[in-house]
Amino acid sequence: MESIVSFCFAILVAPLLSAIILKVKAFIAGRKGPPLLIKYYTLAKLFKKGSVYSTSSSFVFKLGPVVSFCSVVMVLLFFPLAGIKPLLSFHGDVIILLYLMGLGRFFTIIAALDTASPFEGMGAAREAYFSTLAEATLFVILLLFYRLNGSFSFAAFFTGPAAINLWSPTASLLLLVIVALFIVLLTENSRVPVDDPATHLELTMIHEVMILDHSGPDLALIELGASLKLFFYSAFITCLLYPFQLDNGYLNGLIFYALMGLIYVLVGITESIMARYKMDLVPKFILTSFALVFFAAILTMEFVQ
Amino acid sequence: MDNLLKIANGERIKRSDIPSLPFHVFRQELLQFAVNGGQIVHYFAYEDAGVLMVLAIVRSDAALYAAAAEAPEAYHALTADCEKFHMFEREIAEQYGVRPYEHPWLKHVRYHANYRQREDVFGNDYRQDIPGNYDYFPVEGEAIHEVAVGPVHAGIIEPGHFRFQCIGEEVLHLEIQLGYQHRGVEKMLTAVPRKRLPVIVEGIAGDTAIGHSLCYAQAIESLGSLPVDEGASIVRAIALELERIANHIGDLGALSGDVAFNPPAAYFGRLRGEFLNLLLVLSGNRFGKGLVRPGGVAYTMGQEQRRILIDKIKETKLEIAHVCDLLFTAHTVQARFDHTGTVDRETAEKLGLVGYAGRASGIAYDARVSFPTECYAGLPASINNKTDGDVASRAAVRREEVEHSFLLIETLLAREVATESVLAGDCKLAPSSLVVTINEGWRGEVSHCLLTDAQGEILRYKIKDPSFHNWTGLAMALRHQGISDFPLCNKSFNLSYCGFDL
Numbered sequence: 166m167e168s169i170v171s172f173c174f175a176i177l178v179a180p181l182l183s184a185i186i187l188k189v190k191a192f193i194a195g196r197k198g199p200p201l202l203i204k205y206y207t208l209a210k211l212f213k214k215g216s217v218y219s220t221s222s223s224f225v226f227k228l229g230p231v232v233s234f235c236s237v238v239m240v241l242l243f244f245p246l247a248g249i250k251p252l253l254s255f256h257g258d259v260i261i262l263l264y265l266m267g268l269g270r271f272f273t274i275i276a277a278l279d280t281a282s283p284f285e286g287m288g289a290a291r292e293a294y295f296s297t298l299a300e301a302t303l304f305v306i307l308l309l310f311y312r313l314n315g316s317f318s319f320a321a322f323f324t325g326p327a328a329i330n331l332w333s334p335t336a337s338l339l340l341l342v343i344v345a346l347f348i349v350l351l352t353e354n355s356r357v358p359v360d361d362p363a364t365h366l367e368l369t370m371i372h373e374v375m376i377l378d379h380s381g382p383d384l385a386l387i388e389l390g391a392s393l394k395l396f397f398y399s400a401f402i403t404c405l406l407y408p409f410q411l412d413n414g415y416l417n418g419l420i421f422y423a424l425m426g427l428i429y430v431l432v433g434i435t436e437s438i439m440a441r442y443k444m445d446l447v448p449k450f451i452l453t454s455f456a457l458v459f460f461a462a463i464l465t466m467e468f469v470q
Numbered sequence: 471m472d473n474l475l476k477i478a479n480g481e482r483i484k485r486s487d488i489p490s491l492p493f494h495v496f497r498q499e500l501l502q503f504a505v506n507g508g509q510i511v512h513y514f515a516y517e518d519a520g521v522l523m524v525l526a527i528v529r530s531d532a533a534l535y536a537a538a539a540e541a542p543e544a545y546h547a548l549t550a551d552c553e554k555f556h557m558f559e560r561e562i563a564e565q566y567g568v569r570p571y572e573h574p575w576l577k578h579v580r581y582h583a584n585y586r587q588r589e590d591v592f593g594n595d596y597r598q599d600i601p602g603n604y605d606y607f608p609v610e611g612e613a614i615h616e617v618a619v620g621p622v623h624a625g626i627i628e629p630g631h632f633r634f635q636c637i638g639e640e641v642l643h644l645e646i647q648l649g650y651q652h653r654g655v656e657k658m659l660t661a662v663p664r665k666r667l668p669v670i671v672e673g674i675a676g677d678t679a680i681g682h683s684l685c686y687a688q689a690i691e692s693l694g695s696l697p698v699d700e701g702a703s704i705v706r707a708i709a710l711e712l713e714r715i716a717n718h719i720g721d722l723g724a725l726s727g728d729v730a731f732n733p734p735a736a737y738f739g740r741l742r743g744e745f746l747n748l749l750l751v752l753s754g755n756r757f758g759k760g761l762v763r764p765g766g767v768a769y770t771m772g773q774e775q776r777r778i779l780i781d782k783i784k785e786t787k788l789e790i791a792h793v794c795d796l797l798f799t800a801h802t803v804q805a806r807f808d809h810t811g812t813v814d815r816e817t818a819e820k821l822g823l824v825g826y827a828g829r830a831s832g833i834a835y836d837a838r839v840s841f842p843t844e845c846y847a848g849l850p851a852s853i854n855n856k857t858d859g860d861v862a863s864r865a866a867v868r869r870e871e872v873e874h875s876f877l878l879i880e881t882l883l884a885r886e887v888a889t890e891s892v893l894a895g896d897c898k899l900a901p902s903s904l905v906v907t908i909n910e911g912w913r914g915e916v917s918h919c920l921l922t923d924a925q926g927e928i929l930r931y932k933i934k935d936p937s938f939h940n941w942t943g944l945a946m947a948l949r950h951q952g953i954s955d956f957p958l959c960n961k962s963f964n965l966s967y968c969g970f971d972l
Contacts, residue, residue: 194736283617287953358802361730365624366957368617369728440729440802443810444639444954 167414171249175241178422179396180204180389182429186356189433204392211385219378222279229276230376230383234390236269240397245323247421248409254320259307262319263300269390270296277375284367288374291444295359295371298451299352302345305458309342312465323404330408339405341461346405348454350398350432352447354391357436359447369441399428473499474528474535479841482692483904485921488525488538496524496539497548503528503535504552509822509835511908512919513558515541515566516930517586522566527906527919531840534906541566547573553820557938563591577604580649580971585657600631606645609635614642617953621650628967636953644948644956646941651971659931664896672759675935675969680706680713681911682933682969683762685918688843688907690764693922694897701889702766703844704882708779709749709758709767710844711875711882714912716745718826718868719790721964725865726797728958729806734797741793744786751778766892780883787876794869807862811947811959814859823943824936825914826871827963829854830863837910849878864962901926911936913966935969 184201191198200206218226240262242252274293277285310322314329322329331339352359355372367374376387403424409417442450473489473496491499504510511534512527522541527534541562547570548555559570560579567588570576578592581600594602600621608616615636621629629650635643655674659667671686672679684706691698723738746756753761753769761767771779797803813823818831828835834854838846852874856866899922908917914936923929944963948956 190732194733195740196736283615286615287617357730363732364728364730366728367624368619368956369954436730437732440726440731440800440806442802443806444952446805 167249168252171246171418172241172252175246175396175400176238176393179392180208182399182425183392183395185426185429186433186436189430190437193434193437204388208385208389211380211388212382214381216379216381216383219280221281222378225272226276226279226378227383229272229279230379230386230390232272233269234386234393236265237390237393237397239265241393244319244397244400245404246400247414247418248324248411249414249417250324251320254318256317256321258318258320259322260317263303263307266394267296267300273375273387276379280378282378284370284374285377287368288371291371292375295352295447295451298448298455299349302349302451302454302458305455305462306342306345309338309458309462309465312462313338323409326410328408328410329405331406332408335465338461338464341457343402343405345454345457345461346398346402347428347431348451350395350402350428351435352451352454353398354395356432358439358442359450361441369444395429396425399425402428474503474537477527477534477536477906479534479837480688480692480843480905480907482900483536485902485904488536488904490523491537491539493524493539493542493545496526496537497546499537500526500528500555501548501551504548504554507819508535510554510558511906511915511917512932512934513555513562514919514930514932515562515568516921516932517566518921518923518929522568522586524562525904525919525921527917529840531835534841534908536904536906541568544569544571546571547576549573549575554822557942567591578602578649580652582649582652582654600649601647606633606647607635607643609642611637613637630967632956634948634953634956639952639954641948641951641953641956644945646945648941648967648970651968653968653972655972656931656933660928664928668763669759672757674933674972675937675966676757677717678713678911678913678916678935678966678969680709680758680762681909681913681916682918682935683759684710684843684909685907685916687762687764688909689905689918689920690897690899692905692907693899693903693920694764695900696765696897698766699887699889700845700885701770701887702892704885704887705752705767705769705771705889706762707844707846708771708879708882709752709761710909710911711879712745712749712752713758715872715875716742716749717912717964718872719745721961722794722797722865722868724961724964725807725861725958726803728961729803731797731800731803734793737789737793737796741786741790744782748779748782751775763892764897766889768891768893770889770891776883776886779879783876783879790872798866798869804862806955806958807865808860809858810861810955811951811962812858812860813943813947815857817946818859818943821942821946822939823914824939825910825912826864826867827940827943828914830857830867831859832857835915837908837915841908843907843909845882849881850874861958861962899926899928913937913964913969914940933972935966935972937965937967937970940965941970 184204188198243258243262245251274289277289313335314322314327355362360371406424411417473491475489477483508528508530511529515522515524523538524541525538527536547559549559550572559573562568564579565585567584567586569591583596617634619632621631631647633645634641672683674682719738720742723735727735749758750756813831815832818828818833839851852871854867854870856863901922901924903922906919917934919932921930940963947959
């Protein structure tokens with residue numbers, strides 16, 4: 166029961182958290198910014214609309230948003246939020262989940278290619294390239310966690326007495342992991358300095374350009390999926406920051422969402438204090454995260470076990 | 471050079487004084503001038519009593535020269551020997567159906583039927599949409615892909631078509647096709663009553679309303695012998711500088727926004743509004759429309775306006791310095807601006823780039839210095855320190871120009887000279903004359919050339935916006951750049967579509 170409530174709450178609150186980034190960016194630029202509920206308004210607006218489909222696109226194009234949305238929801242089903250056991254869990258689920266997200270991305274990409282637009286093809290190529298690099302980082306993190314924790318599921322990583330977090334002897338390694346995960350978060354959620362979610366310039370986009378042709382409820386699913394994906398990566402980092410093993414579940418939840426909010430604020434600050442990288446420097450940026458966690462993994466050889 | 475007539479900016483010349491050369495001598499003379507570093511201000515055709523003439527106005531750094539010739543129906547293209555004529559010859563071919571053979575890239579400029587109902591040089595049927603009977607320059611190969619952008623764009627900008635030939639992320643070639651906003655301004659200006667002219671001229675390029683209306687007003691003043699008092703001259707110069715500041719500030723903000731560096735984009739966006747509002751104070755219009763009229767200015771500058779201008783400039787000068795520092799010292803911004811979209815000096819000279827685009831590539835030409843009008847003669851020139859030809863240089867030049875414009879405005883505001891309001895009056899234009907006016911608009915050299923017939927009516931009105939020179943510069947800047955840097959390069963030039971399309 167607790168798990169169901171926690172899962173539903175996460176889905177409901179994810180769009181609100183995304184709006185925090187917009188607020189922070191607006192604040193630093195000296196503007197008022199959109200209302201905090203902007204994402205809900207957008208979703209409500211989009212769900213009310215009809216979808217427009219190009220005559221040159223096929224069923225693949227319609228499949229894209231649904232599959233990518235479902236894959237993110239699936240991932241959240243397996244993820245322990247605020248120390249509460251997830252709805253589903255089994256040994257080795259992390260690998261399945263990472264590939265589920267890969268599946269979602271695959272469908273976004275072929276839906277983009279299905280439109281036969283040169284922009285979308287370009288965006289698809291960039292997305293495929295950059296997320297491949299980010300995937301390498303994630304797998305090294307899993308290897309590292311396996312060394313630390315001896316298990317292979319999110320539930321076992323972050324709940325129970327052997328949970329991985331900053332307040333354990335391996336904290337120094339986790340610092341590297343947290344930085345790497347933050348880089349992956351920026352990459353996978355198309356944030357500055359990798360991508361610019363606010364731009365209208367198709368030629369510079371990575372993720373946004375792939376969804377240019379989607380409209381109405383399809384676009385709403387994509388938007389909601391994007392919020393959930395950002396939620397997932399932030400939750401991943403949050404779990405590393407604090408163990409959430411207090412007896413009081415409400416207090417756990419409060420600390421969890423406070424830390425989550427902090428990460429969103431950090432994303433907003435990052436976006437305000439730096440410009441985007443040149444496209445050919447982005448791979449180096451992503452590979453930095455790989456280098457960090459790979460280094461951490463090597464260190465575990467020395468002092469774990 | 472013996473066959474060219476030396477003229478001055480805004481000077482009225484009798485058309486009979488312009489040397490009319492045999493075409494082969496004309497061609498030889500122009501080529502020699504251009505190859506030795508001269509630049510083309512105007513090169514166009516006009517019909518006079520059934521005879522088609524071509525007229526060239528060329529410049530060195532300090533002097534203007536004119537020459538004319540009777541136009542043949544087809545001739546050996548000057549562009550075959552010198553790139554500087556390339557756009558001008560295409561324009562003549564489009565407007566009058568004269569075929570320059572051996573032109574390396576003969577394609578339409580704005581896509582309209584010629585004025586003489588001759589057979590179309592490009593074989594177009596103008597009932598079809600642009601580009602009609604024209605295949606874009608193709609690049610072939612296994613890994614080549616083509617990206618077409620526009621004419622309808624994602625942002626609120628003017629229409630233009632961009633065709634990229636890419637290999638992966640790298641652009642091999644960019645072809646720009648404009649003409650979607652062709653309104654037939656040059657034709658219109660000779661067809662409508664004279665009192666409508668100031669309004670049409672302000673609409674040639676909305677962001678250069680002052681620049682173009684100055685060129686027009688000076689030309690009419692010269693042809694109609696209208697005096698302009700010093701007070702009006704001061705107001706005109708201040709308006710031109712305010713237009714420059716507003717546009718440069720707006721573009722610096724847009725450059726910042728294009729690299730996703732938000733704070734300066736927001737600050738500059740607000741500051742641009744401040745300067746548009748100063749134009750509003752001066753003329754009742756945020757783009758300065760309705761201010762400049764032949765004979766002076768329609769609105770005088772009183773003590774109150776002078777006070778507002780002085781206070782506002784004092785206030786914003788510091789803010790702009792701070793925001794500029796924020797933008798130019800951010801390392802991530804420098805990483806994007808440096809070595810992006812470089813046009814080297816040699817290319818810039820061959821293309822005849824003008825304005826900040828030219829100055830960023832090391833061509834110091836500034837019409838305010840070389841051919842001063844109004845009260846620019848005694849004022850100091852802007853000095854540019856960074857001239858590498860890349861986006862960073864074009865941004866730095868704009869910053870320097872904004873600071874320089876502040877200095878000019880402050881100097882001019884200190885001269886308290888009163889003036890009278892002038893409303894569009896009618897004046898008789900000198901018959902059979904020619905006048906060329908040049909002003910440094912915010913984008914660069916704006917020039918109008920007027921020819922009158924024996925009755926003192928305008929026979930030919932030729933307009934040249936700086937964009938006419940600089941669009942080719944943008945295409946060259948994109949060679950071997952990442953396609954994702956196009957918006958940044960484009961914004962660093964920020965050229966006019968309607969000023970080009972006329």
